[in-house]
Amino acid sequence: MGDRIVVYEQHGRERAAYGEALLERLSGDLTARFGRGFSVQNLYQMRLFRLTWTPERILQTLSGESEPDPILQTPSGESVVPPSLAVPLGGAALAQALPLPWSAYVRLLSVKSDAARGFYEDEALRNGWTVRQLNRQINSMFYERTVMSRDKPAILTQAGSPVAGDEITPEQAIKDPFVLEFLGLKDEYSETDLEEALITHLADFLLELGGDFAFIARQRRLRIDDTWFRVDLTMYHRRLRALVLIDLKIGRFSYQDAGQMHLYLNYARENWTLPGENPPVGLILCAEKGADEARYALDGLPNQILAAEYRQALPDEAVLAEQLSRTRITIEANHDAAGGG
Secondary structure, three states: OHHHHHHHHHOOOOOHHHHHHHHHHHHHHHHHHHOOOOOHHHHHHHHHHHHHOOHHHHHHOOOOOOOOOOOEEOOOOOEEOOHHHHOOOOHHHHHHHOOOOHHHHHHHOOOOOHHHHHHHHHHHHHHOOOHHHHHHHHHOOHHHHHHHOOOHHHHHHHOOOOOOOOOOOHHHHOOOOEEOHHHOOOOOOOHHHHHHHHHHOHHHHHHHHOOOEEEEEEEEEEEEOOEEEEEEEEEEEOOOOEEEEEEEEEEEOOHHHHHHHHHHHHHHHHHOOOOOOOOOEEEEEEEEOOHHHHHHHHOOOOOEEEEEEEEOOOOOHHHHHHHHHHHHHHHHHHHHHOOOO
């Protein structure tokens, strides 16, 4: 109700000062009349929701509904809501059109891209995500990683198994692929250049890694017999309660990389892991990986080793979103053919 009042009173005007004053006045009036729940922040969210999930969009999601009347324009350019859209939908119809809890829609409002917002809304419904799980997926850039992944069915299928409580696996904690647009590297660069750029832009890199990562060391040395080795980057993941050793590769992932990381993890588990921590996790960050080679090289190892790709630019979203849409249709068709509920 509050969102409809704000839109009506504002008459389509978008000026910030006018909107703020109106929200403050409405907040006081509605609170005096109806009690709690009509703070300025809540009314702002209601208004933003009303502008994002328009009556036309809500009605179009309902099966058997006729096409809604168009929004009319007065000579002055102000919007006039037709009578058919001014009539509130019944509770059952609204529940069908907007099945997520209000707090989920509030979280979705922070997603600027229409395509990404629609993706998260659909996936939350498909997988039964809680608001906490939805927040986790948005924070991890699940949409961007999915549209860029070479194995979209796998990443979408994995999302169908939501994490319970605070439990999290290394696969869920570590993104694939990473988007490193902030590095500014030229076409040709070395692994040292890549490492230098990541350290120079460490704050951005930590944001891309995720909020639970903390930087520990660069080029941490370890000695085995008479040979010295160096781990490119050493991180710590709070929720995994484990060290994460990162090996940087400018080229394609190779099975030899898995053997080297396995060596590092064995040493780190014995010499660097503190009491109460989980065994360390290895991340091989490479420019390209072959899905089969990575699977055969990494599956079944006693240590947890992941390989992830990095990209220096986001590709065209429209093309990738179309690929994503086709992938989701294929997954749902296979699920139906298999007799899934």
